[in-house]
Amino acid sequence: MAHIKVIRKSTMDNGCDTACGECQTSCQSACKTSCTVGNQSCERKTVKVLNANKNQSK
Amino acid sequence: MVHTFGLLNRLFALDTESGSFFEIDPIVKAIIDGDDMSPFSSCEIAEAKTEIERLKSDGVLFAPQVKAELPPFNPVIKAMCLNVSHNCNLACEYCFADGGTYNDERKTMSYDTAKAAIDMLVEMSGTRRNLEVDFFGGEPMLGFEVVKKTVLYARSIEKERGKNFRFTITTNAYRLNDEDIDFFNEQMYNVVISIDGRKEVHNRVRKTVGGKDSFDDVIKNALRFKERRKGQYYVRGTFTRYNLDFCSDVLFLNDLGFDQLSIEPVVLKPESPMSIREQDLPRIIAEYDKLAEEYIARRKTDKWFNFFHFMIDIDNAPCAVKRLKGCGAGGEYVAVAPDGTVYPCHQFDGIKSVALGNVFDGINNDELRKKFYYCSVPTKTDCSECWAKYYCSGGCMANSFKFNGDINMPYKPACELMKKRVECALAIKAIEEGEQD
Numbered sequence: 001m002a003h004i005k006v007i008r009k010s011t012m013d014n015g016c017d018t019a020c021g022e023c024q025t026s027c028q029s030a031c032k033t034s035c036t037v038g039n040q041s042c043e044r045k046t047v048k049v050l051n052a053n054k055n056q057s058k
Numbered sequence: 059m060v061h062t063f064g065l066l067n068r069l070f071a072l073d074t075e076s077g078s079f080f081e082i083d084p085i086v087k088a089i090i091d092g093d094d095m096s097p098f099s100s101c102e103i104a105e106a107k108t109e110i111e112r113l114k115s116d117g118v119l120f121a122p123q124v125k126a127e128l129p130p131f132n133p134v135i136k137a138m139c140l141n142v143s144h145n146c147n148l149a150c151e152y153c154f155a156d157g158g159t160y161n162d163e164r165k166t167m168s169y170d171t172a173k174a175a176i177d178m179l180v181e182m183s184g185t186r187r188n189l190e191v192d193f194f195g196g197e198p199m200l201g202f203e204v205v206k207k208t209v210l211y212a213r214s215i216e217k218e219r220g221k222n223f224r225f226t227i228t229t230n231a232y233r234l235n236d237e238d239i240d241f242f243n244e245q246m247y248n249v250v251i252s253i254d255g256r257k258e259v260h261n262r263v264r265k266t267v268g269g270k271d272s273f274d275d276v277i278k279n280a281l282r283f284k285e286r287r288k289g290q291y292y293v294r295g296t297f298t299r300y301n302l303d304f305c306s307d308v309l310f311l312n313d314l315g316f317d318q319l320s321i322e323p324v325v326l327k328p329e330s331p332m333s334i335r336e337q338d339l340p341r342i343i344a345e346y347d348k349l350a351e352e353y354i355a356r357r358k359t360d361k362w363f364n365f366f367h368f369m370i371d372i373d374n375a376p377c378a379v380k381r382l383k384g385c386g387a388g389g390e391y392v393a394v395a396p397d398g399t400v401y402p403c404h405q406f407d408g409i410k411s412v413a414l415g416n417v418f419d420g421i422n423n424d425e426l427r428k429k430f431y432y433c434s435v436p437t438k439t440d441c442s443e444c445w446a447k448y449y450c451s452g453g454c455m456a457n458s459f460k461f462n463g464d465i466n467m468p469y470k471p472a473c474e475l476m477k478k479r480v481e482c483a484l485a486i487k488a489i490e491e492g493e494q495d
Contacts, residue, residue, distance in 0.1 A: 002105060002109070003085055003109050004071075004109045005082075006113075007079040007081060007484075008077070009076070009116070011372045012076055012124055012381075013375065014126050014379075019379035025385060025386055027391065027403065027404075027454075032294075036367065036476070037384055037450070038375075038483065039366065039369040039371065039483065040375075040380075041371040041375070042374050042377060
């Protein structure tokens, strides 16, 4: 496309395998006076990525 | 809903509901925003409209509202702030703990109370495996013997109970020795050190209880900590109206060698000379622009650093329910005061009208907990129409309560700053990825 560059499509995850509650509580990181979930990571997806990286390096 | 913005000499568009993110040219921006199209040729306009239509039909531009709702109330708790000491060796002028009194007398938590809190957390955590405990204050190092004993107790039961504790400690580093740092390395998943930046900025507001400057001792200890730290940490500061040029404080801390940084706007009532006022917002927004530019430049050098509010994980982003819900205060996250009283979060500590129970008799105010649990993007004033709603989840409930008397009514100056930081985070992500291609 000449006028639009896609950076990411559909980052909103709303599948049935969500809302497990295992991710970090946002205020437990460094803010303590605001609420930022945008910079947090999904615990399940992060574990999957870490495992994939581990398998690749084997 | 599509939000367009310009930053760092580039134009971007964020589709709020799908979370899709694009770099765009001025023609696309004008079409989306309904601006004057006369500067552009009809051929260019037609081409850009075709691209927009294609993305619309793919469901990634002007996407319909996310169909997500909170699961019914569940009394599970998985995160806890343990306020082990209301007491503090510093007397920071802006402290929400009100000089260590937390609206009450200065108290220190006993081991029996801390142990009961851990037992309550494990008991109420249901099937959740990852449990977070933050040691907070006041200054938690003033109750460090209790902290150590509590950590070891939690470790002694975590395997048999099928749990994984992640401990954090937030300290002013005024008194920190190698033995303390070794314990942090063994047990603390995250350590947050409070420093406000430049010497004169820090000393102006972070004096000792006796009125002495704290900067020299704090920096000496923090640098020693950084040298020995194995694991996650943040150096976290607060900026006030006294240092609206806070970009200089972030860069100062980076120049000292710290590479995980956070600086937060102070939250104070307008009558305080340090408070952030509406008229300060343009200056602060310009400062974030300046920081974003310097951030990108430094991350290509040996002065690489992370700024907490410019971090964004768009590939492993939290799910829609988490984005609606936010911090979970009063629901899955609670704070425990030194006497064992349970509050929705550390910022509510001492406000008796929102006490939820105590660690000995249990949490017995589920009606109030439900109000906190269901407080989310759809229930908050004006949030439904805001493009940033899935990045801040409607803001901090404690700030809403303190400023507007209602956890569902966000504190507006914080909204404006949050929006700016999200724009910066997204633009930085796009630019850094583009440079890697």
